[in-house]
Amino acid sequence: MADALKKTPLHALHQELGARMVPFAGYEMPVQFALGVMKEHLHxxxxxxxxxxxxxxxxxxxGDSYEAVALAVESLVPVDVAGLGLGRQRYGFFTAPDGGLLDDLMLANRGDHLFMVVNAACKAADIANMxxxxxxxxxxxxxxxxxLALQGPAAGEVLEGFAPATATMRFMDVITTDLLGVPxxxxxxxxxxxxxxxxxxPAEKAEVLARALLDDERVESIGLGARDSLRLEAGLCLYGHDIDTTTSPVxxxxxxxxxxxxxxxxxRAGGFPGADRILAELAEGPSRLRVGxxxxxxxxMREGTPLFAAAEGGEGLGTVTSGAFGPTLGAPMSMGYVPRALAAPGTELSxxxxxxxxxxxxxxxxFVPANFKR
Incomplete structure (x- = not known):
């Protein structure tokens, strides 16, 4: 089974560092390193x-121009792609004809082309769709x-030491610059x-760059386990769990x-798959909402936990879509969908x-406030 899994360019380095490897979206990926999930999260x-x-x-x-490409992509996403500034990135998602979500993604205006990052499990379908x-x-x-993702309050100072041009970048800026002489x-x-x-x-330079970053005492290798608890504390959706073809963006x-x-x-209003439902939900409100x-x-309360109204014998409401212990929060946390009438903070459920x-x-x-550089 492991032989059939794809490997990233850092696979050998992960093994050298003692990572525990697991199957994930068709790849063999590190779920944790020597520190363990809790310490990796807090680090x-x-x-x-x-x-x-x-x-x-x-x-x-x-295509013929960035604008031409952007306007075409807007037929598949309910996002302002054409209005995205040069050197800027934006979050978006592909929608289905019934208003469900096919994938979520990042879009960047890189001047002569549009750059997109999509989820591993969806990339073949996304590319076929486009x-x-x-x-x-x-x-x-x-x-x-x-x-590679370098994350945390020291990330800016660390990367600035390799590429001074990154010092002035704001949240969602994109640039091309050299790190260790590599674009x-x-x-x-x-x-x-x-x-x-x-x-x-470039794949052949990935390990050299990763080792150089890890040589900084402020940087540690982090696995998928801590990545999941970090994104959950940040209230961010995981495709295939918190969002999928059964959920609308609203x-x-x-x-x-x-x-x-x-x-x-x-x-440019509407014109994307599922627009009738999505625009109606924006105007009138959906029947249910994702909540913390x-x-x-x-x-x-982990994924799949059934949710009920708080009253004794209360009716079933849905299920938890993500759940874990939050190391920064110091308490368990979950996300799930409940009827809109029960979505206000403080509402008691079970x-x-x-x-x-x-x-x-x-x-x-x-659950934990964001710390982006605005």
């Missing part, structure tokens, strides 16, 4: 963590580059709620990612854990 929150995210899909879209539905646009998967595509973004960067580097609380120009009036949940006690209903209350997201 990222206080210093800097280095993540291998090379399993993600990197895609370049080219290839079939974007006439006049060349869709090319980038297969010769690794993707890298860098965005000031990430998946932890902390300041940080995602670095696309139900998921992603309204902020649908810019006004795509909502009402004007030539704080279980009482120390036991997490979750069924090992056959017993335990109390939980709805909480505002994120």
């Amino acid at each position: 990222t929150r206080t210093a800097a963590g280095l993540f291998d995210v090379s399993h993600m899909g990197q895609v370049i879209l080219r 290839t079939a539905n974007l006439p006049g646009v060349t869709v090319s998967e980038v297969t010769d580059r690794a993707l 890298c595509w860098i965005s000031r973004s990430g998946y932890t709620g902390e300041d940080g960067f995602e670095i696309s580097v 139900e998921a609380g992603l309204n902020w990612a649908i810019q006004k120009v795509r909502r009402t009036g004007g030539a 949940l704080l279980p009482e006690g120390r036991a997490p 979750g069924e854990v090992r056959g017993k209903r335990l109390p939980a209350r709805v909480a505002a997201l994120p």
Whole structure:
């Protein structure tokens, strides 16, 4: 089974560093290193963590101009792609004809092309979707580059030591600059709620760069376990869990990612798959909403935990979509979908854990405030 899994350019380094490897989205990936998940999580929150995210899909879209490509892509996403400034990045998602979510992604205006990062498990379907539905646009998967994420409050100072040009980058800026003499595509973004960067580097130079970053005492290797608890504390969705084809972006609380120009009036409003449902939910409100949940006690309510109204014998509401113990929060945390009438922070609910209903209350997201560089 392990032989059939793909390997990232940092696979040998992970093994050298004693990582525990697990299957993830068709790849053999490190779930934790010697520090363990708890310490890796806390180290990222206080210093800097280095993540291998090379399993993600990197895609370049080219056409007659950036504007032509952007307007074409807007037929598949409810996002203002054409209005994205040069050297800027934006969060978005592909929608289905029924308003569900096919994948979430990052889009960057790199001048002569659009650069996209998509989820590993969805990249083949995403590329097929774009290839079939974007006439006049060349869709090319980038297969010769690794993707590293340097995250945490010390990430800026660490990377500035390698590339002074990164010092002035704001959250969601993108630039091309040399690291150790190698041209890298860098965005000031990430998946932890902390300041940080995602670095696309030629595959053959990835290990050299990773070792150089890890030589800084502020940087530690971090695995998928801590990546998951960090993003959950930050209230960020994981595709295939908190969002999927059964959830709309409005139900998921992603309204902020649908810019006004795509909502009402004007030539670019609507025109994306599922627009009728999504625009109606924006105007009238959805029947359910993704919420944060704080279980009482120390036991997490993990994915799949059934949710109920708080009253004795209360009706079933849905299930938890993500749940874990939050090392920074110092308490268990979960996310799930509940009827809109029960989505206000402070609302008492219950979750069924090992056959017993335990109390939980709805909480505002994120659980831990973001620390992006604005």
